[in-house]
Amino acid sequence: MTRSRVAVVGVGHLGQHHARILSEIPEVELVAVADSRIEQARSVAEKTGTRAVADYRELLNEVDAVSIAVPTFMHREVAGDFLARGIATLVEKPLASNSAEAEELVALAQVRRTLLQVGHVERFNPALSALDGLPMRPKYITAERLSTYTFRSTDIGVVLDLMIHDIDLVLAMNPGPVRSVVAVGVSVFGGHEDVANARIEFEDGCVANLTASRASFQAMRKMRLWSAEGYAMLDFMTKQGTLVRPSEQLRRGQLDLTGVDLTNPAEVKEHLFGTVLRVDQVQSEIQDQLKLELEDFVQAIRSGTPPKVSGQQGLRAMRLASEILRAIQTHQWEGDSDGPTGPRHLPQPLAAPNSLLKGPFSWRSRTGRPASSNTPQSQ
Structure with missing residues (x-):
């Protein structure tokens, strides 16, 4: 059986390990590595016995599958170009920058009836x-x-x-x-x-x-x-x-x-x-998780079996992540819609320790003063 022609797009901190592992899998022919930083691509290509290109689009007619490890904001464009050609695609997590882009990638994979796997390596x-x-x-x-x-x-x-x-x-x-x-x-x-x-x-x-x-x-x-x-x-x-x-x-x-x-x-x-x-x-026996993930990808390419983490599963994670991000953005730090909200607009911190803040309840006071000593005590 002929080997599967695979490329890696994005060979930085993580992508270079994708290239190394794929080059060692017998069923794979690592056709090329692509990175806009051509010197980085050449360095990885030399180590993995393949060629380097600066523009991943040169590979659209040369591969059966691709592993993508570019920055997240590029996932929709890069993965979309390969999926549109019916090329089996592994995208590093998260599937996309937002759930709308993730929906588009999953829909494209379904229309083209091609494999889309998401790199949730902890699986x-x-x-x-x-x-x-x-x-x-x-x-x-x-x-x-x-x-x-x-x-x-x-x-x-x-x-x-x-x-x-x-x-x-x-x-x-x-x-x-x-x-x-x-x-x-x-x-x-x-x-x-x-x-x-x-x-x-x-x-x-x-x-x-x-x-x-x-x-x-x-x-x-x-x-x-x-x-x-x-x-x-x-x-x-x-x-x-x-x-x-x-x-x-x-x-x-x-x-x-x-x-x-x-x-x-x-x-x-x-x-x-x-x-x-x-x-x-x-x-358990210590194993290389990334190697297991890439072997799962190659198995799915060659046998047609579903990958452990499909595009649909990656999409569901993105949908929930989007809900979490919306909740973070709308969080009211002081329970007041006119007050500070979101991760960057926090309440003003106290300038210095306040000696008036004593006891278990005084922090509730907006003035920072402890409750009056005349407050009735529970019996």
Whole structure:
């Protein structure tokens, strides 16, 4: 069987790894790499044994498939040109700059009956294997995705840059409709939002609380899930998972502490997290997530099987991300429509510490003065 002719468009920080991995897949002929910075393209081409071009449009008649890792604002144009030719396309996350452009790409792929895959690489994280085979229906999900500022992806904010990973994962776990979204965000570096939190409630009662920051001094990528079936903690950095599941006896509302010395904390802990609650640490084989993603893409190209993350799934993540961004933009910091709203228009901070702010309630005062000492006390 002949090899699939594939190109990579955009070979910067991430795209160069797309090129390297694709050049090593036996079923792939890496036809070329394209980047408007021709010297960067030539450097990557030399390492991967292919040729470099500055204009990706030179490749429209030469390839069977393309992997696109250009800045997000270019996704609609670049991916659209390849999809219009019926060329199988992998687009790095997020699918587009906004949901309208994402809708257009998905519609174009459908009209041309061609493959559109979205690069939500966390779907291939080995930590997710902790959930394999478990009948878990999460009812409360929390996720924290924190990083330092990298000066990349500055054309989008933290919702489309980082939180989009967890949005996609949550939607993969709960395919039902969303009932409501509440969100808040702050611009730290003067452009888009750099810190954001979103609370998402689904119609089936599931609640997801997502936090993302690219202004953190400490990196973290964790997700926690609570359900009637148990609890799971997924660490996407260490690629490990922890499962805590109740015993059948505890499910029936029975807690048997017979023979346990309740004055011995170590013995109590061992009994609770061994007999009453079963704890499993899951460490999967460490694998290159990007390699798994690209192999999935190549498999979909050659066999016609659906990719793990289709254009439709990428679109659903974009739709929810757009709702979150709208909620961030309209958030009223002081509950007043005439007051500051959105990630860049924050309330004026206090100029200095205020000695009058004492006690648990005085902060509620608009003047910053504590409540009068004559205020009646509850009995």
